Every structure is written in C-alpha cells, then in structure tokens.
C-alpha cells in the first residue's frame with residue numbers, strides 16, 4: 408500500500424552556521440525525499456517556545472528554545488513514501504554519539520542539543536509542525 412507522507416524538517420542553527428544546509432539537503436534528496444517547500448528564517452524566542460511546547464516540562468526546555476532561536480534555521484517540507492519514519496531513521500538518534508553510521512546526526516551533529524536537524528515524530532505532529540511554519 409502506498410503511504411505518501413509529508414514531514415517537517417529543520418536544519419538547526421549549528422548546521423546553518425557551519426554552511427551545511429546545501430549538503431544536508433543533498434542527504435535528503437539522495438534518500439528520495441522531495442523538498443516541496445523550504446525557507447531560511449530566524450525565530451523569536453517566543454516562537455521557539457511555541458514550537459517546542461510539548462517539551463515545556465523538561466529541564467532543558469529553556470536552553471532548547473534559546474538555542475533554536477539563536478540563529479537562522481532552514482525549515483522544509485519533505486515528501487516521500489513513509490517520510491516521517493524514514494526521516495527519523497536518516498536523522499539518527501537524538502544524541503549524535505549514539506547515532507548510527509550514515510545518519511545525519513552522526514555525520515554533522517555536535518552534541519545532544521546541537522544535533523543539526525529536527526524531524527516530526529508522528530503524522531499528527533507533522534501536520535501541526537508543517538502548519539506552524541507554512542500556513543499562510
């Protein structure tokens with residue numbers, strides 16, 4: 408059965424600042440993802456707080472929101488069969504030191520907070536996150 412999905416991907420400040428955006432886009436394209444929309448933006452802290460509100464009870468929430476709003480990011484809608492799970496696989500584990508070889512976080516991630524990419528974790532969140540950035 409076909410399961411064409413869209414997911415929200417973010418290239419985080421640590422990767423944008425190291426000029427890795429184009430290289431990371433190639434990683435997605437090489438795995439069959441179509442980049443339907445993309446834009447480079449900078450979030451205000453209150454916007455990052457809204458985006459990450461599911462994490463608001465976590466001890467790292469404030470640092471996480473400061474970090475995501477610390478510099479430009481690239482947000483993208485990726486499309487592919489099983490895009491949500493396949494993007495999570497391509498990203499690798501949250502902590503780059505635990506990520507498998509060949510994953511984006513293993514290759515580019517610096518630390519658990521500066522882990523270079525975000526990807527939606529479920530169909531519901533993919534819709535919410537795509538709307539967050541691309542609803543006109």
Ligand code: IDP
Pocket residue numbers: 462467471500501519520521522524525526528
């Ligand atoms: P994910 O990005 O792999 O989905 P989540 O658990 O949703 O991971 O956490 C969101 C983001 O919060 C992570 O990408 C990472 O940047 C940050 N984060 C997660 N756990 C920790 C932690 O224990 N310390 C610091 N930052 C963390």
Ligand code: MG
Pocket residue numbers: 526528
């Ligand atoms: Mg997550």
